[in-house]
Structures are given as C-alpha cells and as structure tokens.
Amino acid sequence: MRKLRLAPDENGAPLYARVKANVLARITGGDWPPGTALPAEMELARELGVSQGTVRKALDALTAEQVVVRRQGSGTYVAEHTPAHMLFRFFNIYDESGAQVLPDSEPARVSTGEATATERRRLELEAGARVIRISRIRTRAGRAFMDDRIVLPEALFPGLDQEAEVPNTLYDLFQKRYGIHVARTEEQVTAVAATARLAERLDVKPGTPLLAIDRVTYDLSGRRIEWRLSHAHLERAHYFARL
C-alpha cells in the first residue's frame, strides 16, 4: 500500500479530486501566490505518489475553473488577476458594438456598522456580525451611469475601511491584500424606476427605468464574500449573458 500525502479521507473521492483539493489548498493557503509556477506535472506526480495522468486531470479541472493557467512548453501558473483582467471577467456591460464597457470609478464613501437583516441573509452572516459598506458612482466617458452599494463582511476584510482610496476594481485587492480569491458571482437582474436618490446621483429624471443588478460573490472555497447592489442607466449599452 502506497502512502499518500493527500486527504486522509480515503473513502469515495477519486484520486484526481484529492490531488485537485491538495493543489487548491496550497494556492488558497498562500504557498503559491498568483503568478507562481507550479511544480511540473511529473514532479507533482512523484511528490504525491500518483501518475502524471492523474495530476493532469486535476490540473485540467483547475484550468477550467480559471484557478490556474497552462502555458505549453513553459509551465502551469497560478492565475494572475490583474485589475484589468478582473474588470474584464466580472463586468457584464457591453456597448452597442459589442465591446465591453470599461468604467471609471469616483471616490467612494466607506463606513462600517452592524449588518442589517437583509445583509445578513445575502451574506449568510450571524446575528451581530459587522460589515463594511462602500458607496460609489461609476462613470463612463465622464458621465455617471452606475450607482454601486457594496457590502463586505468585516471579519474577512479587517482594515479595509481604513484604506486611503477604494480602487476601481476591488477584486484584485481582495486577492493581493487578503488572499481571498474571487471564484464566481451570481446576479439577479430586474428593471426598476429611478428613486429620487438614484435620479439625483445618476442625473436622470425620477422614474427613469434603470437596470438593478443584485450580485453575490463567492470565493474559491464557496464562502460569500460580497453583496453588491448596482443601479445602471444604460444608454446604447446592455447587460450581456451567454447561456
């Protein structure tokens, strides 16, 4: 019987799944920061006592989930999430020519407080948990077009409210400063009439139809790490989804 440096739980899970979990743990644990080259497949296979094919299957899965990037002839690297890349990946607004809208962000207001019932529900927090709230306007060609209200569990992002400035893309800050890797988002989209507050912030008439985007963001281990409510006034632009 070979000894494995994998999950001690030998029941059920196939080998490649345990290899995948092992590699993922070392990435999220910070052993291999973004941009690092992983050991070669053969070396990982030797280290873990499995065949190269099994390592390959695990790395294929991590590649599909965009945790890792493979470069033929060079190596396998922990996916690097540059600010531009993160915007590109999670900002779903496109203009009429099909090009992605790349928004700017105005200085934000940041505060902290005890989570409301709605915030606790959306972020699956315990009663009494505290949150960081960020409010900002996004602009496009110099004009306000999107109002963001972002809520984060304070326990996951201690000190974030002390930042001098909130960057245009929060998600790479999450990764670089807090080691929290954004994995996926779920968005609920509806059409709403502009309230007085939104009308003023987006410079439209009250009652103007706006797109409301309610987003929950998950990290690689499945934790809810952000709740974001955006209201957008889209002129010659649209929300895009592929199914």
Add this chain to the structure above:
Amino acid sequence: MRKLRLAPDENGAPLYARVKANVLARITGGDWPPGTALPAEMELARELGVSQGTVRKALDALTAEQVVVRRQGSGTYVAEHTPAHMLFRFFNIYDESGAQVLPDSEPARVSTGEATATERRRLELEAGARVIRISRIRTRAGRAFMDDRIVLPEALFPGLDQEAEVPNTLYDLFQKRYGIHVARTEEQVTAVAATARLAERLDVKPGTPLLAIDRVTYDLSGRRIEWRLSHAHLERAHYFARL
C-alpha cells in the same frame, strides 16, 4: 500508416477533435436521433482506429457541451431535449425563493414576410431573405408578464407558419421536426419604459419599467437560428445569471 475514417484533413487538429467532429456530424446528420445510445467507447475506438482514451476525451467534450449524456454502467446517449428540459435550460427567470419560473404561453400570431434590415443583421441573412414572425404573450399564474416577438429564417423552418398551434417551447420542436439542435443563446438585457402597445398587452401603466431581453440563438454548427425580443414585467422575480 493507419487509415482513418475521420476528417481527411490531417493537418493541425488533434485526433480527439476529429473524433468529436465525426460523432457530432453523425448526431446532427440524424444518424443518431435524440435518446439513441451511442456505440460503446471500445466499439467506437475500434471503428475509428483510435484508442479508447481518445474516444473518451472526445465524448467528455460533447458531454460538457450537453450534446450527449453519459450513464455509468449503461451507455452514452444523444441528449434528449424534452420540452420541460428546454424551458429549464434556456428560461432565465427565477422567483424570489430562487425557484425557476415556468411560464405558460397563450395562442400566438404567426406571419411571414421579407426580413427587415434589423432582422437581417441579427440573423445574418442575405437581402431578400424571408422570415417567420411569431408574437405571443407568456403568462404566470394566469397573468400576462412577458411579451415575445420571435423571428426565424424561413429557409431553416419551412412550413412552421402552417402549424396549427405554436408550442410553449419552440426549441424541442426545432430539434424533433427540423433536426436543428439548439446549442446556446446570447442575451442583451436592458431596462425600458413600457410603450403604449406593451402596456396594453402586459396590463401595466405606460412608462412602467420593463426588462427587455434581446436573444440570438445558435445551433450546434454555429448558425443563427432565432432572434427573439422579450419584454417582461417581473414582480417578485428576476433575471438570473451566473458568471
């Protein structure tokens, strides 16, 4: 040199890609209708003169694209698109509890005519091409909530305008009657104010914010087979997207 009954084009494309193309062609060509069991992996491998592992990789890809379904111990089957399944897969509206909304459909109006410039652009049709236009209301719990205007190239769906009744789910009709397999959709979502026409059809006040969903549907070979413009009045429901 082994002789392959695969694509004669030997350059570039890996073997498994040619196996995949071969199997896909036999499915879309009607040799294996939906629900049919494919030959076993070993048998396909023998027939095509490749190893089982290569066939497996091809079938894995077709499984990921939902062209085929695998049942351990039983076999690999051409994906069967029941009406309920098609609704489930391509209808993106969910209620507040997270359950998918399953709409009903009222009798539709069907007509044909020469494609307008917009219709030609969205469906990539030649000048002079003819289209079938379907207009219908979808209901939810007995109340109108969505107005659909559907445009199809007549060349792909001859005689569809003569149907006695338009089914609630068109997509499985496409597959069963015309052998056209829906592969994916692209949707552009915006918020608009209800026009007089939409207000009357959806029983809301003019100016009410509606969700406008502009969808182009592609078949397995990448052809555009449908353009659909839906306007929805969503109460306690939302459009859902996972990214």
Add this chain to the structure above:
DNA sequence: GAGTGGTCTAGACCACCCT
C-alpha cells in the same frame, strides 16, 4: 538541448446497470 505541457496508446481494475 533541456524541460515543459499536449496528445495518444495499451492495458488494468473498479462501480454501476441491466437482465
């Protein structure tokens, strides 16, 4: 040229389904 990922093969054993 050495090292990496990408493809392909051949064969083994297992878990599961069907009859």
Add this chain to the structure above:
DNA sequence: GGGTGGTCTAGACCACTCT
C-alpha cells in the same frame, strides 16, 4: 454475469518555450 462508463497507470512521442 456480461457490458458499460469511471479511474488510474506507465510509457511514448510531439510541439512549444526558454536560454
């Protein structure tokens, strides 16, 4: 019990990258 897909191994050759 026989057939199927699911997993795993070992080894080969290729295409690419780096230096």
